[in-house]
Structure formats: C-alpha cells, structure tokens
C-alpha cells in the first residue's frame with residue numbers, strides 16, 4: 001500500500017499542475033449534506049467566509065470568526081471524500097503578521113484536517129503566503145475584489161474596469177504566485193485583465209465574475225442553486241431550489257391543515273401481541 005496516497009482526495013499540488021488544462025471546477029459548501037451531494041462532481045470545495053452572509057444573513061463577511069470557519073470546515077470534511085477542501089481564513093485572523101497567520105492556519109488544518117487555506121490580498125500578503133507555504137500550509141490566494149476590504153472599498157464592485165487600474169492587480173497576481181500560492185481566485189475583474197493575468201502567471205486562476213479566460217471557476221452554491229434572493233451580476237442560476245422549497249412547504253402546510261398528513265403509513269399502531 002502506498003503511504004503517500006492513502007486517500008483518493010485531490011491535493012493542492014494536483015490542482016497546481018492543472019494550469020492551462022481542463023477547467024478546474026470549484027463550488028462553496030458549508031454543510032455536510034450539500035457537501036455529500038456535490039463532492040463527486042467538483043475538484044475543489046471552498047468553505048467560504050461568505051457563510052456569514054449566506055447562512056447567517058450578515059451584511060458583510062467581516063464578523064465571521066475562526067471558530068465559525070473551523071466548525072463548518074469540519075462539517076464539510078465529514079461529507080467529502082474526493083474534492084480538495086479549502087477553508088477561508090476570516091477577517092482579522094491573518095493580516096497582523098506571518099506568525100499570526102501561521103498560528104491560525106495551523107489551527108484550521110489541525111482541527112478540520114482540510115487540504116488548504118485561502119486568504120485575501122496580493123502584494124501585501126505575499127510575505128505571509130511565503131511564510132505559510134514554506135511551513136507546509138498550502139495557500140490559495142484571492143485578488144481583485146476582496147470582500148473583506150469592503151469598508152475600505154465602499155461597495156462590492158468589479159475591479160480593473162479601466163486599464164489604468166490594471167497594474168496593481170496584475171502585480172498582486174504575480175507576487176502571490178511567486179510567494180508559493182498553488183492557485184489564485186480572481187474575483188469580479190474585467191475580462192481582458194483576467195485573460196492577461198491567466199496567460200502570464202504559472203498557477204491556475206479560479207474566476208468568480210472574472211470571465212471564461214480563467215483556469216477554473218467558482219460560485220457560491222446557494223447562488224447557483226437559486227436559493228439566494230439577491231445575487232451578484234456574475235451568478236448564473238443553474239437551479240431553482242428556492243421555488244422548489246416554497247412549493248414543498250406550501251404542500252406540507254396544506255396537508256397539515258387538511259389533515260391529509262400524516263397518513264396511515266406515517267403513523268405508529270400498537271405492537272402486535
């Protein structure tokens with residue numbers, strides 16, 4: 001038996017090797033049950049800090065804590081056996097210093113047993129990304145629109161829509177690759193910029209609102225399932241779970257009210273003597 005590959009799980013180095021190849025399929029998931037359903041179909045599952053907005057109705061991702069990420073990371077690991085699981089580092093858990101980032105990344109890896117972490121920021125996080133990767137923590141980077149900077153940005157808006165805004169974003173992508181990130185999320189950036197970055201860096205780019213020029217794509221699961229009521233422009237709804245839930249709950253409420261549920265097959269009689 002191979003000691004190297006006791007599980008069939010996708011690894012961060014395998015994702016890294018897919019630069020320029022077959023597109024990398026990524027979805028977010030926060031729960032065991034949704035994870036069980038999506039795991040066979042995707043290469044990578046992201047436990048995103050978007051869970052604060054999606055599960056808890058928060059207005060931004062800023063209040064999300066390390067404890068919340070670890071709890072949902074464990075739930076996702078229990079539901080998956082194939083995909084690489086990447087857990088977002090929440091706002092405030094890594095920006096102070098490489099040491100703070102390592103301490104909290106190590107907690108995430110130890111307590112969830114996930115395969116990698118993700119953090120937001122380019123040039124300003126390059127030193128931290130190098131510190132983590134040199135110490136055995138695979139890092140997925142995230143540049144372009146970085147939602148944890150919402151208070152500085154003012155709103156969730158697309159980046160790099162004027163050519164004069166391109167240079168810092170290009171530099172961010174180049175520096176995270178040089179620092180050792182195995183992949184980088186490009187969020188909400190104009191297509192020509194996403195194409196230029198994807199063609200010029202050696203690691204896979206995973207786009208969300210960043211055009212088909214990327215090496216892979218990611219969406220928030222609830223958004224693509226049609227379960228979120230407000231979604232960004234870049235979301236395509238591949239399902240209509242919200243409508244299906246409404247219909248099912250309407251049927252349940254009607255059945256309870258007209259006493260057609262529970263029927264005989266859902267009801268216990270007495271044990272036969």
Ligand SMILES: Nc1nc(=O)c2c([nH]1)NC[C@@H]1CN(c3ccc(C(=O)N[C@@H](CCC(=O)O)C(=O)O)cc3)CN21
Nearest residue numbers: 050053054147155156157158220223228231232233234
């Ligand atoms: N459910 C969900 N889906 C996401 O994709 C997502 C989250 N939550 N939370 C964290 C971030 C925030 N994201 C967002 C949220 C909104 C827009 C959005 O609506 N942008 C507008 C433009 C708004 C403006 O220009 O001020 C758009 O038209 O896309 C974009 C990205 C992406 N991420």
Ligand SMILES: CC(C)C(=O)C(=O)O
Nearest residue numbers: 028048049050185208
């Ligand atoms: C949208 C993805 C990239 C993310 O960071 C999240 O779900 O938190």
Ligand SMILES: [Mg+2]
Nearest residue numbers: 048049050088
């Ligand atoms: Mg996130």
